[in-house]
Amino acid sequence: MKKYIIFLASCILFSAVSLAQKKEKVKGDKEVISTSNEIIGEFNHLEISDNLEVEIQTSNRNSYVLTTDQNLAEEVEVRVSNGVLKVYTRSKIVKNKKLHIFLNLTGIESITINDDAVLETSSEFDTDKITIYANNSSQFDIKLDVNSSAEIIMSDNSKGKLDLRAGNIVINMEKRSDLKADLQTDDLNVVLNKSASAKLDGKATNVVFNLEGNSNLNAKKLNAQTAVLNSKNKSDIYVDASKSIEIDAEGKSTIYVYGNPDIQVKGLTDKSKIIKK
Numbered sequence: 648m649k650k651y652i653i654f655l656a657s658c659i660l661f662s663a664v665s666l667a668q669k670k671e672k673v674k675g676d677k678e679v680i681s682t683s684n685e686i687i688g689e690f691n692h693l694e695i696s697d698n699l700e701v702e703i704q705t706s707n708r709n710s711y712v713l714t715t716d717q718n719l720a721e722e723v724e725v726r727v728s729n730g731v732l733k734v735y736t737r738s739k740i741v742k743n744k745k746l747h748i749f750l751n752l753t754g755i756e757s758i759t760i761n762d763d764a765v766l767e768t769s770s771e772f773d774t775d776k777i778t779i780y781a782n783n784s785s786q787f788d789i790k791l792d793v794n795s796s797a798e799i800i801m802s803d804n805s806k807g808k809l810d811l812r813a814g815n816i817v818i819n820m821e822k823r824s825d826l827k828a829d830l831q832t833d834d835l836n837v838v839l840n841k842s843a844s845a846k847l848d849g850k851a852t853n854v855v856f857n858l859e860g861n862s863n864l865n866a867k868k869l870n871a872q873t874a875v876l877n878s879k880n881k882s883d884i885y886v887d888a889s890k891s892i893e894i895d896a897e898g899k900s901t902i903y904v905y906g907n908p909d910i911q912v913k914g915l916t917d918k919s920k921i922i923k924k
Contacts, residue, residue, distance in 0.1 A: 670736070675716030675743035682720055683712045688727030691756040695785075697736040698763040699723070699748060703789075705773045706751035715746045723748065760785035760805070771810075781805035781824070801826060801843070820845060820862075830869065839864060858884065858900075867905045867924075876902065878919070894921060 686709035695701050709732075711725050722738045725748065732755075734748060749769075757778040760766050766787040774791070778798040781787060786806045791797065793813035801807060801824035809828040816832045820843035830849035837855070839845055839862035848868040858864055858880045867885035874888040878896040886892065888908035895912075896902060896919040904910060905924045915921065 670739040672741050673719065673722060673738040674741055675746075676718045677744045678717040679714065679745045680717045680720060681712055681714045683710060684725070685710045686725065686727065686732065686750075688732075690727045690730050690732040691754075692731045693734070693750075693752070693755050693758045694731050694761070695734045695759070695764040695766060696761045698740075699734055699736065700746060700765045700767070701734055701748045701750060702767045702769050703750045703752055703755075703772060704769045706753060708751065709753055710751045712749040713747075714749075716743050719743055719746065725750075760787060777813075779807075781807055799826070799828075816851075818845065821860075835869075835871075837864070854886075854888075856884075856886065858882075867903065870906070874908070878902070896921075 713720060713723055715723065719740060722736050722740060724737060725734050740746065754774055756776060758766065759780040760782065762783050762785065764785045766789060768789045771790045771792050775794045776796050777791060777793050779787065779800065781801045782803050782805060784804045788808040790810040793811065796815050797811055797813040798817040799809065801820045802822045804822065805824045807826045809826060811828060812831040814832065815834040816830060818837045820826060821840040823842045826845045828847050830847060830851060833852045835851040835854040837845065838857045841860045842862060844863040847866040851869060851871045853873050854871040855875045856864060858878045861881050863882045865885045867887050869887055871888045872890045874886055874892040876884065876886060876892065876894045878884060878898065878900050880898050880900045883901045883903065885903045887905040889906045891909045891911065892904060893911045893913060894902060895914040897916045899918040902919065902921045903924050904921060910921065
């Protein structure tokens with residue numbers, strides 16, 4: 648009997664929590680207004696959720712401009728909590744005439760984009776270092792100038808367009824994420840897994856590519872000096888290198904090599920093949 652009471656109490660508590668987490672639906676009144684406020688508090692991470700469209704630019708102070716239907720203005724939260732600037736909605740906004748948040752930021756070290764949210768830059772965003780996490784069908788279209796290192800982590804059907812300059816860049820993608828990028832860097836490391844897809848242009852001194860799980864890589868317009876390619880894949884792969892490329896391939900990949908480099912084959916198994924263009 649005691650165990651049954653504990654089980655019943657647990658079920659009631661779970662139901663109460665689930666109910667509290669379910670957001671009330673709300674529609675905009677079509678009367679668009681703009682409000683602006685300073686952002687109070689220190690933070691180095693930005694988190695965007697709830698299908699919101701957010702635009703960022705570098706500034707000498709932290710502030711925001713919210714443009715939306717009049718009755719929705721109080722439903723959008725822009726607040727700092729434990730070093731994180733959180734942008735989200737109190738209610739589930741199902742219809743609006745306009746919903747846009749413009750953030751002026753003095754600097755940021757990491758950004759998380761969740762739940763169909765969209766991140767954009769109005770101009771080139773400058774920062775010392777940056778990590779971007781894109782999840783849950785979120786999207787971004789951003790231009791970044793990074794003094795040191797940049798890391799892009801994408802998952803769960805997220806999509807991105809990226810113009811990035813940085814000393815070194817790491818890109819880690821999985822679960823049908825998709826990226827189109829123009830890169831300028833000394834060192835680039837790319838990991839693609841679980842049907843991820845990347846089209847990379849630009850210039851890099853040294854690049855390392857690791858592919859698994861039916862992922863797609865088109866880097867024939869990414870002009871690299873030296874490249875290392877490790878593939879356990881079934882898709883076609885396009886790479887460019889002017890000096891040398893080291894290849895270790897398994898599976899059924901066809902690897903197209905551009906740029907007339909010295910090709911070193913560490914391994915070529917199953918039905919993989921190399922075609923020099």
